Amino acid sequence: MALHRAGKFEEAEAGYRDCKRSGIDVAIPLSALLLQQGRNAEAIIELEPVAAAQPENFSAAVNLSIALRQQGEAERALDHARRACALRPGDASACNARGLAALAMEGNEEALAAFDAGLKSAPGNVPLELHRAKALRNLGRLRDALAAFERIVKVAPGMLEAWRDLGVVQARLGMVGPALASATQARKLAPDDSEVLLEYAVALLRSGRTAEAEQFLERGGGNGGVWLMFGQALLREGNVQGAHKAIERAYALEPGSPHVQHFRAALSGELPEGIESDYIRGLFDDFADRFESTLVNSLGYGVPNRLPVFLAEQGVEAFTDILDLGCGTGLMGVELAGGGRRIDGVDLSERMLAVAREKKVYRDLHAAEVLAFLQATQQQWDLIVAADVFVYIGALKSIFAAAWQRLRPGGHFVFSIERSDGAETQLVAETGRYRHQPQALCAALEEAGFIGIRQEDIVIRKESGHPVAGSLMLAQRPLRLA
Ligand SMILES: C[S@@+](CC[C@H](N)C(=O)[O-])C[C@H]1O[C@@H](n2cnc3c(N)ncnc32)[C@H](O)[C@@H]1O
Structure with a gap:
């Protein structure tokens, strides 16, 4: 001994x-x-x-x-x-x-x-x-975790793990500057640790310091996710060639990653076939904690506010049962609740649903893909809503057909889009989101059997400080078949 x-x-x-x-x-x-x-x-x-x-x-x-x-x-x-x-x-x-x-x-x-x-x-x-x-x-008690990690780094400033954890929580809370400061401390403590270098590179990317990030990416060995982030940052700066290279590097490292596949397709101009459920789920599970603060506070996302006004202006007010497709954290549910309405929600992301559940405005919340859900259920609603969801789905025809089936006769379907003034469907490489052309959607809605199609052009939100053009679209299932 x-x-x-x-x-x-x-x-x-x-x-x-x-x-x-x-x-x-x-x-x-x-x-x-x-x-x-x-x-x-x-x-x-x-x-x-x-x-x-x-x-x-x-x-x-x-x-x-x-x-x-x-x-x-x-x-x-x-x-x-x-x-x-x-x-x-x-x-x-x-x-x-x-x-x-x-x-x-x-x-x-x-x-x-x-x-x-x-x-x-x-x-x-x-x-x-x-x-x-x-x-x-x-x-998910991120504020409490933040306070706890901050206390630890105060009493044990040499504790690498605590700085790294603190940086992760700060990033999840959207605290870009403090997250970079924590990553800097971690790098000081472990200047040759490849994971620490990568985390530092990510913190630089999030802070908009793209050029500086590259050397730490190289030194950290990189992984698919980080090279993808780098590619996206280059795209935002207009460096398409650099972005191509970075995203190809991401693809070489992680060819099976749905995230990498999505952006690779976006850059190549090919539209992915079908609904990219794994990509969407991953994206929003990761985003859930800061979705509302980012979208509403920083990006001026206003569809949930605007959509009920649009419905009222169009004389659509008599509805009781509502289905909120891609309900996310429940912003739309909050706006539509009250007056004895029953709102059900569907979303792929469990973590977004967990936030929605806390709002206590939904009757049922389903963790499911929108099209699969519509096709599997026998339930019917008076109003089906999809706010900022079709920006993640390229092919909408099957969804329109399924939504028609799930509406009671006379019921309404209302949704928002980012508007394409060119091709029927565009996948924008900088954002990874789809834009749809309203005329093509009107034709698809009619083909699905909808009538009374109306459209209002709005600003959906801001992207890098610029307004993003969008539209609200409303359609009705006829009371009886013609
Ligand atoms: C930008 S958020 C909008 C959330 C909410 N409708 C709002 O206006 O705040 C998009 C949401 O749609 C969900 N989503 C996207 N595509 C989906 C799909 N095919 N099936 C189910 N949910 C989907 C995402 O998980 C995410 O929560």
Whole structure:
């Protein structure tokens, strides 16, 4: 044990193994030594018989939990950590082991409770604080996580992991400048770590410092997502050739990424066939936390406000059952709620739906793709709405046909588009969004059986400070078939 404490691991291990052969129980210090060296599988072999024979052995339970979790066996790790917590309630090491095992299984509530309990007996314990902050972040409590990570970097300014986590939370909250400052601190602490360099490059890209980002991308080795981001930034600056190169590089690294495929198609001018569900889900799962602050506050997105006024102006006010296609975080639901209306929502992104659920204006919320949902349900509504959704879908004809079926006779279909004044459908490389030509949509709506088609041209939102031209379109399913 003296050798072990002195860091002479090899000699200490030989000594422990001699003891073991002589029948001396050294399972706990030997497993601790193995754990220190990352030899988790061997630690498990030492600890399992002890934990089975002595279920009251606290150290065996804690160490076994740590070894199992690091071996990827989170469920069994959690069982042993719970047992350790029952043996010594509030013990910091047991609480930490339980919290970490729960985190590994996405049991974020249990993890948070465990870290809180540990901090009661060991206030200010930095690892517990750090893990607690991660649980808060995973639970989507980003403001609380931000405050927690900020506290940690104050007391432990040399803790790389905390700076990196802080930067991630700041970025998710749209705090571009502070996220870059955190990434800068992380880079100072680990100037050669490729992941840290990549995170720094991303923070530079988000701050609009595209040219500076390239060298850190190269040094960090890059990955598909980051090269794509770089390509998009170049496109925004009008450097189409550079963007091509960057996106091809992204494609070489991650040919299966739906995000990369989408922008590659946009640049090449080819329209992707079908609905790109994986791309959309990924995009909005990632965007959910800052969707409303970005779109409404920074980009002046106004469709949810404008659309009910448009309906009223067109004399469409008598509707009770509403289906909100691509409901997102529920901005449209809030505007349409009240007066006994029942609103159902559909969206591909679970995280957007989670925000919508909190608004408590929807009757049912479905995690589904719009077309698949319309084609599978037998339900009918008086009004079907799609606000800023068809900017993510190229081919709309099948959706129009399905929406017609799901409207009660006399019911209305209203949606917004970004307007193309050229081709029927355009995929804009800078934004990755589709533009549709209203005349072509009118023809498609008529073909689907709609009548009374009306259109109002509006500014959908701003893009890089410039207004984006769009239209609201309204159509009606006839009361009876002609
Ligand atoms: C820009 S947001 C608009 C959200 C909301 N309608 C509003 O006006 O605030 C677009 C939403 O449509 C969803 N979406 C896009 N295409 C979809 C599809 N094919 N099926 C289901 N949801 C889709 C996205 O997940 C995202 O939440």
